[in-house]
Amino acid sequence: MSHAQDKYYVPHGSHWPIVGSIGLLFLMLGVSTWLNGADFGFWVMMAGVAIMIFMLTGWFGTVINESEGGLYNPQVDKSFRMGMFWFIFSEVMFFAAFFGALFYARNMSVPWLGGESNNFFTNLLLWEGYEATWPTGGPGEVGGEFQTMGPLGLPLINTAILLTSSVTITIAHHALIAGKRGILSTFLALTFILGFIFVYMQAVEYVHAYQDLNLRLDSGIYGSTFFMLTGFHGMHVTIGAIMLTIIWLRVIRGHFTPDNHFAFEATAWYWHFVDAVWVGLYVFVYWM
């Protein structure tokens, strides 16, 4: 095996990417036709989802086998790390678009609709009597009156949960490096359990918002930014928690060594990223 280590491992042809493309084709075709009102679109979409899951299991399975088979040298490992880093950076920029929308709405469009800056006539001619406040459903009160989710209560608990999970995964990481497998698997399990609890709480929060507060996705710009930001975040937590679960299963199977555990670290980074986004959300969406 040692001779594999001194060369950069270039895999032989693989069919997973093309399976992935077919999956994306079905997925996008399905969602689009479904949104256009064709019921069969739903099933095409589900087929796409199934193909994608099949692809992801197969592709990652191959990579895991190669990794466990010792084909990867430290340079390959570094490629993976860098790849993950830049992927997370792209995710940061995706969220930046939505945070940008939030800042724009709060500091520009809403005040403008209320007549600020060079928009005196906007207010006078089109939205007379509208006063710029935040939160708002806009001058047209799109979606009707609503109440907001305060920063205390559920969101605070959720913050605590995510922050704790950040600690637990760090403990797990140290345990992995120190070779303490028992602590590793316990704290890893704790982390994804906390993750799933977060997702559950978030779901409870949404139900509460819809049923009691009349705060909905279509509650003007407030509802739009609130649900899009927390929604995409929630999606990312879900994915992160699933990733953690898989890593945990691999730990149980005896994968990873103190100096070879890229997948673990990548997941940990991802988890910290999701965490950091939440802190941003908590401050700018719930608090301010």
Add this chain to the structure above:
Amino acid sequence: MGATTVNNLMLRKLFLSLLGLGWASAASADWAINMPRGITELSQETFDLHMMVFWWCVAIGVVVFGVMIYSLLKHRKSKGAEAAQFSHSTTAEVVWTIIPVIILLIMAVPAAETMIKLEDSRDPDLTVVVTGYQWKWHYKYQDQDIDYYSTLAMPSLKARFKDSGADVFDVDNYLLDVDRPLVVPKGKKVRLLLTANDVIHSWWVPDLAIKKDAIPGMVNETWFRALETGTFRGQCAELCGKDHGYMPIVVEVVEEDAFQAWLDTQSEGSAQLAQAEN
């Protein structure tokens, strides 16, 4: 202009374009190739700004291309040139960083001055609310209780369709004429308040040096003071759907008293219309 003339014209133009642009434009000096100077102080300032920057660009082009062409002619292998091997010079780098910065500053100052004036729409003599629709304009004289739509004029409208059979060269001001123009007095500061009803449009009259987007849900301001009477034409400048090319703008600048007279006929007209509707 009859159909045969058009064909001849086309042939001539084909010939000219094949000969190349320089020739073609020299041959017909009357073709509009530059921005109009316009009829407001600011349109003329904008024009001067445009020409100033243009000449700077020409100058830069002459120097840069001059050096390059010299090098292309002299430093070619077929002329027996031997390649020198220098590959950096801090002095040169500093010089050609600083000189452009200076040129840019020279451009930036007057540009900023004009910009500030353009934005100053305070204290108007007349305010018109302009609303863009798919695909026509609506004008409302704020304090005069006059409002009306302005749409593509009949002759253009008839000729514009595919297979209309019309020769568009026979239509006066093809696509640039409306049924009811915007009428404004000469020498007065006219403020426009622009908004739209459906999608974004943009109100553009080159002679006034005004282009401002009309955005649904928002009101934009702009202004002009026409120094000459006459008819000035423009078009919607923001893609607004299939008939974006068919919502022209015509502004008629008239003397103050003619404007008053026009206002009177208009308010009578609207009053009558209102009665008829009731």
Add this chain to the structure above:
Amino acid sequence: MTTAVADAHDAHDEHHGPEKGIRRWLFTTNHKDIGTMYLVFSLIMFFVGGAMALVIRSELMQPGLQFVHPEFFNQMTTMHALIMVFGAVMPAFVGLANWMIPMMIGAPDMALPRMNNWSFWILPVAFGLLLATLFMPGGAPASGWTMYPPLVLQTGDAFPFLIFSVHLMGLSSIMGAINIIVTILNMRAPDMWLLKMPMFVWTWLITAYLLIAVMPVLAGAVTMLLTDQFFGTSFFLAAGGGDPVMFQHIFWFFGHPEVYIMILPAFGIVSEIIPTFSRKPLFGHDSMVYAASSIAFLSFIVWAHHMFTVGMPLSGQMFFMFATMLIAVPTGVKVFNWIATMWKGAMTFETPMLFSLGFVFLFTIGGLSGLMLAIAPADIQYHDSYFVVAHFHYVLVPGSIFSLMAAAYYWLPKWTGYMYNETAGKWHFWTSTFFVNLTFFPMHFLGLAGMPRRIPDYSTQFADFNFMASVGAIGFGLSQLIFVYVLLTAKKGEEASDRVWEAPKGLEWTVPSPAPYHTFDTPPVKRVHEEAFE
């Protein structure tokens, strides 16, 4: 150990050549195969997008409506731009990166070969979906490539397809960019210091960074369009507290860096070619690197120069005007460095050099008209007129496209092992140059005289220059057939030597022509590297 590993292990040991038949292309992880697929795909898209441009130009040849309906005209404009930008220019640069970067830095392949395959194979899906919209009720998207709401929300069944195909293009670009960054940062030969890297590699490093930074923002923007359309959000609806103009800010935050994504690799290409045919080292290599980085940095803070007429507060207009003007400085540094490279060289004028020189000339013209556009009060006149169309076609067609042609001619012998037909190449250059100017130069005059863009029909006073432009477009299109001829006969010429040209620098010229399926399995040793590089 499972069989998968055993297989992979085998493959690794023996180094197969390419697989046979279609499997080679579907499953490949080889950077050269993937590069080829990217390049072929982009050439096809160039012709598809070009055919649409010809529809546009045919309709605009004379005033009056002759061939298409206005709604179809708008679809052509929109699809032409989307296909040229995302389907032709960007994938072509990624294809070149795939082919050349590993060979230029002495790497065995791209860092993440399987993902490399996927990032390519997403493209046919994306463009399949996009092109399919032409046959849908309501037709293809017709709101311009800028997709401004509320107009874009009037798109018919094509709407979700548009959004998702943009998502897919973004996904593909991001994966491609990650691969390129990681390859450059992690796979260089041992003594290839960062500042020793060839300019093409440098500009791509910066481009890849721009891509990862802005493609997700575009994805976010179109996602908001989707939810506004289908799920009742109010991002771009004033009544709900949003603002249609907000989309424009987000779009151009992507869109402006995007235009540099389409020009920085071009800068890299001509920075490779001009030294070779001047027989002189690139002048000011390091300042070129700093200039490219400055351009990239500035590109993030100039976006609203596309929006001088939307009614921004004065301070905003001022800021964006000044920031935009600043970009002329680092770009000037590039132009001056190229000229200093030619200065006192011993130049010859093979086709790649011709295209590079054409690039420097005509890109500069486009850049200077860009500078004029940056002057906000004047842009109020230029905006959304054919002056803008002239500007960006000058930087994109004799800019990006010419650089791609130059690259193709420059490296073709390395790819195929044969010299291309030089006479045909020269014809290709001279006809293209003549016609590209005939097409786009008159558009400056049209714009200044007041012709708005995105209109299917115009007033008779614009007839003459439009006629010229249309003749030019047809001529330019036909000229590209010469390129196809060159490609089809690419293997009929003399055999190319390993170095191909007289004095090219760079590791790619140390490997045989045609480049073997696998290069640099072991990183090049210092000696080879120095010989190639000094």
